[in-house]
Amino acid sequence: MAITLQKRGDKHQINLSKEQKVQLKVEVNLNWNSGETKSTGLFGKLFGGGAAAAAPDLDLGCMYELNDGSKGVIQPLGNNFGSLTKPPFIFLDKDDRTGGAADGENMAIVRPDTIKRVMVFALIYAGAKDFRTVNGRMHFKMSNGEEIKLELNNPGENQIFCAAALIQFTEAGVVMTKEERYFNGHSAADNHYGFGFKWTAGSK
Structure with a gap:
């Protein structure tokens, strides 16, 4: 059964031995509504419908820091x-540009013994002005069987970038x-x- 982190600051800790941490794999999924609706404005009514609105293009990505001090960004941009x-x-x-892929976008993290922290984010690249209409949600699956879910359900107006979760890899685990x-x-x-x-x- 998946654990749901409801509000900002909610945490879940997974205690792992050093050997378990080396073998752990974290899978991250981002999914959202494709938003394929037709225009119902004046011209749509006159001519029996309008062109479908552009589907939102969301990107899954992360900023990371490794134990050796090196840092970087994983994302479709670039x-x-x-x-x-x-x-x-x-x-x-x-890079799912339409939200049409049933499995959304997915990121895998392995060898967490080499990683200090990962900030997982979602970015609206096109098709929506903020997160209020896209119903963004993330699902984290650990290879030890644990699952964690969170929804991007408290969006800010005209803000296209959501720092969704922070994963910290410590001596005690995750x-x-x-x-x-x-x-x-x-x-x-x-x-x-x-x-x-x-x-x-x-x-892109």
Whole structure:
């Protein structure tokens, strides 16, 4: 049975031995409503319907810090999909641009013994002005059988970036915290979490 983190600051801790932490795999899923509705404005009524509204394009990603001090970003922007066979041992499977994929977007984290922290985020790249209409939700599955769910259900107006969860890998195991903090972009979120990246505009 999955655990649901309801509000910001809710935590779930998984105690693991050193050997268990090496073998642990964390799978992260982002899903959202495709929002395929037709226009019902004046011209839609006159001509029997309108063009379908553009489907929201959400991106799953993360900012990470490894135990050796190196840091980076995994996200579709810039084609930074990562790797499971070399650092950072984080991999994003695809860029679902319409919300039409039944399984959304998925990210896997392995070798958590090498990782200090991962801030998992969702970004609205196009198709919606904020998270109020997309019904964003995340599902975390651990290879030890534990599952954690959280919904992005307290969105800010005109804020396209949601720092959804913070995963910290400690000597005792894994601590996951629901963040659900909304920002106007990567840089503002980075200022809050202190990764210290230099940001430039990007496109897909």
